[in-house]
Amino acid sequence: MKNxxxxxxxxxxxxxxxxYHYLAxxxxxxxxxxxxxHEQNELLxxxxxxxxxxxxxxxxxxxxxxxxxxxxxxxxxEQYLKYIAKMDHSEILPGIDEVLHYLxxxxxxxxLGSASKNARLILKTLNLLDLFDAIVDGNDVSTAKPDxxxxxxxxDKLGVPAKECIVVEDAKAGIDAAARAGMTSxxxxxxxxxxxxxxxxxxxxELTVDFVQKLIA
Ligand code: B16
Ligand code: MG
Numbered sequence: 001m002k003n004x005x006x007x008x009x010x011x012x013x014x015x016x017x018x019x020y021h022y023l024a025x026x027x028x029x030x031x032x033x034x035x036x037x038h039e040q041n042e043l044l045x046x047x048x049x050x051x052x053x054x055x056x057x058x059x060x061x062x063x064x065x066x067x068x069x070x071x072x073x074x075x076x077x078e079q080y081l082k083y084i085a086k087m088d089h090s091e092i093l094p095g096i097d098e099v100l101h102y103l104x105x106x107x108x109x110x111x112l113g114s115a116s117k118n119a120r121l122i123l124k125t126l127n128l129l130d131l132f133d134a135i136v137d138g139n140d141v142s143t144a145k146p147d148x149x150x151x152x153x154x155x156d157k158l159g160v161p162a163k164e165c166i167v168v169e170d171a172k173a174g175i176d177a178a179a180r181a182g183m184t185s186x187x188x189x190x191x192x193x194x195x196x197x198x199x200x201x202x203x204x205x206e207l208t209v210d211f212v213q214k215l216i217a
Contacts, residue, residue, distance in 0.1 A: 004216045005160040006103060007151055007178075010114035010137075011045065012170030013188055013204065015091050015126060017116070018045055020083035024076050025056055032072075034060035046171025048115050048144045049073060077118075084118065087125050093204040100131050102209045108216070109133040111154040113167065113174075115144060134158050145173040148181035155181070166215065168207065172196075186215075 022041040029036035111134035119137035123129040134157035167178035178185035187197030
């Protein structure tokens with residue numbers, strides 16, 4: 001168990017912010033004259049804000065110039081932040097609070113590795129920010145998952161070798177990023193989608209203290 005560390009993704013692992021991203025992107029799509037389904041929203045999970053807009057515009061077959069894109073990115077984020085502001089501790093996904101506190105009590109370091117530029121604000125809103133030993137978010141990286149940068153910076157900040165890090169992720173791009181970083185991965189969600197994960201859990205209910213203890217034993 002010595003020198004192990006964890007790196008957690010945010011959206012889909014710690015909290016389900018995907019539903020708020022969805023509402024804000026759908027409002028933008030409607031404003032631009034097309035609809036945006038739940039199924040299509042799956043394409044945006046784990047993807048950066050800028051890339052998400054490109055995917056959305058492709059779906060609606062809408063072309064925008066750079067200034068318009070900047071304007072809509074800003075508007076979408078403002079709308080998203082309104083939803084985030086209403087979140088509280090009760091929205092932390094099942095089991096996560098217990099596992100984070102277990103790691104803390106046992107001095108096993110852990111970091112956040114998220115594509116979101118709002119990650120610090122969200123953790124603060126959930127009252128979790130101070131628990132983390134390091135935060136790496138969308139402001140800290142130049143290349144998005146599946147590039148391993150976000151997790152390698154996380155390992156570096158924690159001072160733990162990559163091979164001792166365990167990544168918890170819900171997106172295929174994140175599992176691939178963990179593999180490219182040389183880290184162990186736990187995939188949360190559909191095992192067919194997350195087939196490259198070292199361990200598969202259907203949802204965070206299965207990420208129990210017992211599971212974590214056995215993993216690091
Ligand atoms: P923001 P994660 C990702 O978070 C979300 O899954 C993705 O849908 C979102 O576009 C991205 O963050 C950027 O978020 O607009 O807040 O910067 O899963 O990497 O924690
Ligand atoms: Mg995610």
